[in-house]
Amino acid sequence: MLKKIVLLLLLFLATSLTLHAQKATVQGVILDEDNQPVPGATINCGEDYTISDINGFYKLEVPALKEITIIIDHVSFKPTKFTVTLSNAENFVVNPKLSTDVTSIGEVQVTANKRKVLTGIQTVSVDVIKNIPSASGGVETLVKSLMGTTSNNELSSQYSVRGGNYDENLVYVNEIEVYRPFLIRSGQQEGLSFINSDLIQNLDFSAGGFQAKYGDKLSSVLDITYKVPTEFEASVNASFMGAAASVGTSSKNKKLSTISGIRYRNNSMFINSKQTETNYDPLFADFQTYITYKASNKFILNFLGNFSMNQYNYQPLSRQTNFGTIDDPVALLIYYEGQEEDEYLTTFGAFKANYLVNEDLTLKLIGSTYHATEQEYYDILGQYRLGEVNTSIGDDNLGDVEFSEGIGSQLNHARNNLDALFFNLEHKGTYTKNKHQLDWGVKYTHEDIRDRLVEWEVIDSAGFSIRPYFEIDNDQPYNAYEGPLVPYQNVRATNFTNIDRFSGYGQWSYKTTTSSKAKLFFNAGVRAHNWTVSGEDIETTTQTVVSPRAQIAFKPNWKKDMVFRLSGGVYHQPPIYRELRDSSGIVNPDVKAQKSIHAVLGNEYSFLLWNRPFKLKSEAYYKHLTDVNTYTLENVRIRYSADNNAVAYAYGLDLQLNGEFVPGTESWISFGYLKTEENIDNRGYIARPTDQRVKFGMLFQDYVPNIPSLKMYLNLTYNTGVPGGSPSYADPYIYQTRLKSYKRADVGFSYVLAGEDKTFDEGHWLHPFKEFTLGFEIFNIFENLNSITNTWVRDVYTKSQYGIPNYMTGRVFNLKVNMKF
Structure with missing residues (x-):
């Protein structure tokens, strides 16, 4: 009903x-x-x-x-x-x-936006961010609905772009690169992304073929610009999932501007909607500030600061998952003991100085420091029963497990600590003359990482300790093994690693108009990156890569408003620390930069439909990847092989139609087809972990005709399944299966009590508010059971393994209020 x-x-x-x-x-x-x-x-x-x-x-x-x-x-x-x-x-x-x-x-x-169209940058309205129903509560939910991006975890802010993984995406805030945690391992542990939605002025996104001025990643760029207030402003947002507040100020002489925000978030509602009963006590909080001081008309100084604290106290109690068929229903019952205590503390500070030498020349200097301390501690014992379910309608024991086909237990232990300190110093410059623009930059980065990794897992089934998967003579639990008891998986490593990086770029841009009044845009540039890996018990290794890139855009003088664009080049991704560490925790300093030859052919067609503006974007792309560092994916935790032993490719087509389907509101529909495969050690091509063939996304805004203050925001997602259902230890060439399709519908309703078109006279209680909105959200409207991984258990009677889906969140209701002063 x-x-x-x-x-x-x-x-x-x-x-x-x-x-x-x-x-x-x-x-x-x-x-x-x-x-x-x-x-x-x-x-x-x-x-x-x-x-x-x-x-x-x-x-x-x-x-x-x-x-x-x-x-x-x-x-x-x-x-x-x-x-x-x-x-x-x-x-x-x-x-x-x-x-x-x-x-x-x-x-x-809209000159600025037209230039972004020529360079392949997508620009999104900031107002959409605060209204879109979002389980993760961040701007990334909006990014996931754009062309070229996919995700199958509503509790994670991470996203995949055109076959790349989460580590292949660049994020900038006011030209300052920001970082994500290293140890983060599961969706329920992700609290707040770095980006504070209340502080955003502009959001630009590129899904590939980006210019040389952007950094050394393979997949995408998310470029955020924070506000510079010109008058006092404040906002307060609250819901069952958390709260946020921001304040913007400006001095009388307009020389000093500040905007600051504080956020708190609690994912308990979502975790409690899963099939695992838990005592879950998370604390996600951060404070962020952006300060601008205009010393003169030529010199501007900025400061960006952030402190973030994410704490997790997680105590699973029990779980029952029903699967199988109507004729042969099976249930998995698990009872847990123990708990997990994790903590992630990050501090980030950056100064940026802009000096306008003259109207043609601008110089910038950026210095930043990032410090993170992360810990993952857990001891969790899970004891399971796999059995037949009572299906007798009317029976008092309907739905109970009456006959056990398999029993066992699993003990997981971890004491993981990481301390990372990054220092960056960067210079950028821009020179413009006679339609020509030169951009350049040089950057030095020092990374100091201290890492201790201690993880082990013991599995027992029917009274037999399961030997590690790589043991040759391992026929348990069917036959007893008389050797010593060893963990099923065991990882122990301590690493003290330093990475020094020197990088730089130079690029030229030119925009002109032909005799036929067609517009042409050219961009060509090159990046270079040199890095040295050193540390205790690590052989010092130095490598250098060079990445040329180019773009050309053509806007013919047609009655139809069209832009054609071709971009690409050679993209390198010098390894971050996580890419240097293999599955056993050992650092390999010889890991090479992954290389991608990338080509993107795009078209944008702007037109009027129902006398309202619409735009159809289309991009076809191809990537040829070499020196690929293969990896396995566990929820959002990535474990690399740290061995450039594969080649890969990715190709596809992305389409997006956006416009005013309803007058005065912007909505869009995106569709994507992707195929990406890798060849490991010349064994042949198989699907990569991010091979999500079909993606459909829609963000739709509407309002009631006779009650324009009552609005609706609908966010729909459909993604075909990715290769993620196999056991983590399985050889992908022998055993490879896909998860089921990811389907999700979130809807939000809001009623505007006060706003730009709804103001009140002095003395009315709503007069102080620039905006006052009440909202109601339904997450996962149809309660689709989406799985992100499988839990594998043994049936000792039939000598087979079952893959039991680990389902994500169910239907959740939320109330919220937004206020602006």
Whole structure:
């Protein structure tokens, strides 16, 4: 009945087609011919206007989704004007220069975004982030719905891009590279991602073929820009899963701006919806701040700081998983003893200095430090029964296990510690002249990692200790083994590792217009990376790689608004510490950089449908990979072979249609086809762990026609299964199976009590709020049972193994409130 009600609600909301007022913001600094600020200038847009302050700064709210003309006037200068067409909630920055001669900036229809289209960058509206129903609570949920990305774990912020793994994705915040934990091993242990959604101004994403100025990874770039407030702002968000608050300030002279946020999150609701009963006491909290100081019109200093604490106290109690068929139902019952205590503490600080030498030359200096201390401690004993289920309807014992076909126990132990300290110093520069742009950068990184790894597992079945899988004469539990008792798996290692890196890039960009008024964009660049691995009992090893890259984009002068783009090059990924450590915990300093020759052919077609803007994006790609460092995937924990003993390939097609399916709201549908295989030691090609053949994602926004304050956000995901159902020790060439398809639907409803189009007079209790929204979310509406791995147990009677799915979260309800001041 509940499913029918939800479907009726979705159908009812999806019929709305009423347009309401949309707004955008234009802001910037007005300068004179000597690049000095111009105070007292009037900025007009129809009946709306503002006046630039003592620093020449202005901010004006304008209508969105239509062409508007903005006129700037000052008694000492000639008037100037420019024309723009902005999307809903867009924040467009333009810094006009006034002179004594008549000046017209001309038509700048979202110039910045047009340039990103030419370079293959996807830009996403920030407003969508705070409203999308998200189990992980981060901006990554939005990224997973874009073309080229997949994920099959709603509790993880990690994502795979076009056949790559989680370690192949770059993340930048205001041009500063950020890091993720090293030891993180399961979805339930992932709390907060680094990125604070409340602080974001812009979000750009590239799924491949990116420029040389971005770092040394194989798959993708997520480029985040944090806000620089120009006035006081504050927000508070709270729900059953946590809370967050942010504050933005700006000094009277607009020279000092700060924005800070604090977050708390608790995943207990999701963990308790799984089939394992637990005592789960997590604590995910962080504080983040971004400070901007404008010392002069030419010099700006920024600071980005973050402190994050993730603690987990996890005590599993029992689990029952039913599987099999209707004719032959089977159940797995597990009773647990013991607990897991994990803690991840990270501290990050970065200074960035921007110096505007002149209007053509900008120099930047970035220094950052990252420190992480991580521990994973657990002792968990699981005792299981595998048996036949009572299916007699009306029986008092219906659903109980009445006959045991297999019994056994499993004891897991770990005492893992890691201490990592990173230091970065980087210089970047940009020079622009006559439609040519030169970008360059050099960077030094020192990584100091101290790691202790102690893990073992003992398995007992029917009174027999199961020998390790690599034992030749191992016929247990069918025949007793009279040798000494040894763990089924045993990993012990202590590593003190230092990595010193020198990297740099240089690239040239050029944009021109042909005689036929077609637009051409060229970009060519090269990266170089040198790294040295050293440490206790490690032979010092130095390696160097060079990565040339190029892009070309063509926008013909057609009635149809189309852009064609070809990009690619040679991409190297010098190994991080995790890639140097093999499955036994030993560091191999000779691991080479994985290499990918990458080509992307793309097209973007912008058009009007129902007199509303739409865009169809398509990209076909091919990757040829060599020196591949193969790995196994356990939830989100990656274990590498630390041996470049494979070659691989990946190819596919990604499509995304986005636009106003409902007037005034942006929605999109993405589809992807992928095939990726690897050849290990010349044994032939088999599917890689991320070979997710088909992906479908949809983010749909709607509102009730007669009640525009009542809105709906629907997030749908369908991914075909990945090769993840085999035992971790199995030879993939002999035994390879896939998990079932990943299907999930999350929906959120919100009611706007106060907002841009719903304000109240002074004295009303809602007057202080710029925005006040109440929300209700349903995660996993149809309660699909998605599995991420299998638990393998033995049936001693039939001498066979069963793969029992480890299911993810069930249906969860959540209430939330969002406030802005």
